Amino acid sequence: MWLHATSSLEFSISQETPFLLMLRPRSRRQQWISREQYLLTPSVPVMEFTDTFGNLCQRVVVPAGPLTIQTAVDAEVPDGSDTAPGAPFVEVQNLPNETLPFLHPSRYCESDRFMTLAYQVTASAAHGYDQCAAIVNYIRDSKVYAPGLGTEIISAYEADQRTHIVCRDMAHIGIACCRALSIPARMVVGYLESLDPMDLHAWFEAYVGGRWYTFDPTQADKSGGRIAIAYGRDAADVAIYTQFGPPVELLNMAVSVTRKNNPPSIEAVN
Structure with a gap:
């Protein structure tokens, strides 16, 4: 499309x-x-x-x-984002070099503070893609997407203490949880078709099954075209x-x- x-x-x-x-x-x-x-x-x-x-x-x-x-x-x-339930976890020693920067804690994604939560919310999920999907479900179930609310950039840990957060905050929580499980995760900023209200948008990608997959806690499904503008470790890299x-x-x-x-x-x- x-x-x-x-x-x-x-x-x-x-x-x-x-x-x-x-x-x-x-x-x-x-x-x-x-x-x-x-x-x-x-x-x-x-x-x-x-x-x-x-x-x-x-x-x-x-x-x-x-x-x-x-x-x-x-x-x-594409007119929607790929899905791959069951795509396997890639062991750290087998990850491509370019994915390694997306394993570490960063300014707004303190993955070292999310170890317990990440393992709790993914306890029944197969390692890899299904863990990322479980993290997205946790964010959707525990947070309210409130576009326009966030005038300040807050960290994943701060966002997880709140109920109403913006797309950037949801992406930060998802990234921090994935990294806590040794799954590379990065923030993406760009355009999303049919976003309501329309604005520049943030989501995250996780590296499982040998490639990057899109995850967006603000959306109920993977439909809608996206144009990615910038990739980074967190919001500090993609302003x-x-x-x-x-x-x-x-x-x-x-x-x-x-x-x-x-x-x-x-x-x-x-």
């Missing part, structure tokens, strides 16, 4: 401010980016680089005044924007995701 996704961020900047942006999805397994647009107003020089997790990042310095960032992307993606210096004011943020019936047309070049 083809998705067309857009985002628009409007800021008020009090003084010249450096930004680190992460708003460009790239083609990956099961995700083909056919066309994109990235517009900054005012226009400023951009330096792009790829971070240690393979994300496309942009460095800019913007002057005082209004700042608008507008993006648009056309992507071919769509980071500004340095005095705080800036985010005046407005708008996100849209629509399904396209046909591939994007190719405009003729004269």
